[in-house]
Amino acid sequence: MSNFTTGVAELDSLLGNALSEGTLLLIAGCLGSGKTTLASSICYWNALKGRKCLYISLQEDKDKLFRNVRNLGMDFKELEDKNLLRFIKLPLMISKESIIDTFSRILKDTITSFNPNVLVIDSITPILKVIGNDIEARATLQNTLIEFSKLINGLTVLIHEVEGGGDGLGDVGFVSDVVIFTSCKVVNNLVLRSMEIRKSRGSPTRIAKIGFAIEEGEGIRVFLPPLLKEIPAPDYTKPHKHPCKSLDRKIGSIYPGELIFILHPTLAYIDYILAYITLIAIIYRGRVLVISYIIPPQHMIYGIRRGFERITAGVSITEELLSNYVRIEGLNPSAYLPEESMYEVLKLLREYNPDLIVFIGTPPLGITSTITEADYKDLTMNIILYLKKLRIATLIIDDHDVELVKSLSDIYIKVKSTSRSKVFRVPRVLVEVVRRGEAPYTVTLKDFILCAKDVRKTLKSVKESITK
Known part of the structure; x- marks a missing residue:
C-alpha cells in the first residue's frame, strides 16, 4: 500500500516516505496553531481513499469538531455514514491508574471492532498532565502507544499541546517516528502560522520550516517556496525581436x-x-x-x-x-x-x-x-x-x-x-x-x-x- 497522505500535497512531498505503515506521527504546538486541523486533514483525506480513520478525542466535542472541519471543506459526517470514520469521546479522569487503563481498554476494543488504518488521538496532553512525572506511568503510556501503533499497522497521529510555545515534547517525541511542530503568532493583525518538521525517520527533508494558512472551504494551504540548487539560464534558442x-x-x-x-x-x-x-x-x-x-x-x-x-x-x-x-x-x-x-x-x-x-x-x-x-x-x-x-x-x-x-x-x-x-x-x-x-x-x-x-x-x- 502507498504512503499515507496529510491531505496537503506540498507537505507530502517534503515528508517523502515518512508516513508509511506503522508510523507514529506527533503533531505538537501551541494553542490555535493548527494541530487539530492538520490531524483532521490526515484523517479525512486518507478516509476518502478507503482507509478507515478512528478519531479519539479527550477534549473536542463531536458536533463542534464536525462543524469546524466542515467549514474547512471536510465532511466528517459523510465519512461516518459510509463507515469510514468513527469518532469516540473519552471521559477525562483524575486517577493516573484509571486513565491509562480506560484509555487502553476502549482503544483496544474499538480497534478490534472497527479495524482502522488511521488512528488520531486528540489530544495526548490531558493524559500526560494526569500522570505527571510518574516514570512508571509514562513508560506504560509509551508502551501502550507503541503497541496500538503496531496493532493497526497503519498511521497513528498524536496531538500534543505545548504550553508557552516551548518544545516540551519529552518522551512522547522520542518514541515518535515523525514530529511536526506547529506555531503561530500575530503580526500586524495577521496570523502567521508555520510548521517545522522536527523529526522524520527514514526520509530526511531539505526544507524543515514552512508557512501555512487555514482557509475556509480549503483547509490547510502551505506556502512552500521554490528551492532550486542550480541557477537556470535563459533559452537563447527562441529570441523575440522588438517591433522597433x-x-x-x-x-x-x-x-x-x-x-x-x-x-x-x-x-x-x-x-x-x-x-x-x-x-x-x-x-x-x-x-x-x-x-x-x-x-x-x-x-x-x-x-x-x-x-x-x-x-x-x-x-x-x-x-x-x-x-x-x-x-x-x-x-x-x-x-x-x-x-x-x-x-x-x-x-x-x-x-x-x-x-x-x-x-x-x-x-x-x-x-x-x-x-x-x-x-x-x-x-x-x-x-x-x-x-x-x-x-x-x-x-x-x-x-x-x-x-x-x-x-x-x-x-x-x-x-x-x-x-x-x-x-x-x-x-x-x-x-x-x-x-x-x-x-x-x-x-x-x-x-x-x-x-x-x-x-x-x-x-x-x-x-x-x-x-x-
Whole structure:
C-alpha cells in the first residue's frame, strides 16, 4: 500500500516516505496553531481513499469538531455514514491508574471492532498532565502507544499541546517516528502560522520550516517556496525581436527566462512600457501576466489604452484583444505575509501560464517585518530563479533600486524623466541600458521616434487583430 497522505500535497512531498505503515506521527504546538486541523486533514483525506480513520478525542466535542472541519471543506459526517470514520469521546479522569487503563481498554476494543488504518488521538496532553512525572506511568503510556501503533499497522497521529510555545515534547517525541511542530503568532493583525518538521525517520527533508494558512472551504494551504540548487539560464534558442528595429539593435531580443529590471523612480511613463509590452504580446501571440503591488489594475488598463494610442498615433486596442493577451492582477502587500504573496504569484502562474510576467514592485512584497532581511532576499531570489527555470521572461519595474534583483538581471534599464515633447507623441526621457556582459548604452529620443514609426509599420501586418 502507498504512503499515507496529510491531505496537503506540498507537505507530502517534503515528508517523502515518512508516513508509511506503522508510523507514529506527533503533531505538537501551541494553542490555535493548527494541530487539530492538520490531524483532521490526515484523517479525512486518507478516509476518502478507503482507509478507515478512528478519531479519539479527550477534549473536542463531536458536533463542534464536525462543524469546524466542515467549514474547512471536510465532511466528517459523510465519512461516518459510509463507515469510514468513527469518532469516540473519552471521559477525562483524575486517577493516573484509571486513565491509562480506560484509555487502553476502549482503544483496544474499538480497534478490534472497527479495524482502522488511521488512528488520531486528540489530544495526548490531558493524559500526560494526569500522570505527571510518574516514570512508571509514562513508560506504560509509551508502551501502550507503541503497541496500538503496531496493532493497526497503519498511521497513528498524536496531538500534543505545548504550553508557552516551548518544545516540551519529552518522551512522547522520542518514541515518535515523525514530529511536526506547529506555531503561530500575530503580526500586524495577521496570523502567521508555520510548521517545522522536527523529526522524520527514514526520509530526511531539505526544507524543515514552512508557512501555512487555514482557509475556509480549503483547509490547510502551505506556502512552500521554490528551492532550486542550480541557477537556470535563459533559452537563447527562441529570441523575440522588438517591433522597433532601433530598440532591437540596442537592447537586443528578449529571450524566454530572461530577467529585465527597469528602475523608474517616478513611474511616470509606465503607461508606455505596459502598452509596448502589450504590443509585443499581440505580435508574437504571447500571454502577459501583470502583477502590481503599487498601481490599481483599472488604472493600468486605462494606461495601456492611452499609451497604445499615443505610441501608434491613434490606433486603439479593443477590450477583447486586451483580455486575450494580457491579464492584470493587483495584490495589496499590506494584506499578505511575504510567503502568502509568493504563493499567490505561483497560483496565478499555474492558472494563466504566461510567456511574460511583469511585476510593478519587486516580488514577493508583503509585511516584511514578519521575516528577516536574509529570509526575504532568499524568497525573492528563489522566485526569480524559479521563473527562469520555467522559461518565463520576467520584467520587474520598481521605483527604487533593488541590488539583489539588479545583480540577477540579464538586462538593467534605468529611466530618467525629462520634459515631455510637444512635437512627438512620445515621452522625452533618457534611458540607460546595461545587458549582461556588454557595455552600457543610452536610448535617445531619436530612438523612440524611430520606434514609433516601426510600430506603425508592424501594426499593418497584424491589423486584423486591432480596430481603429
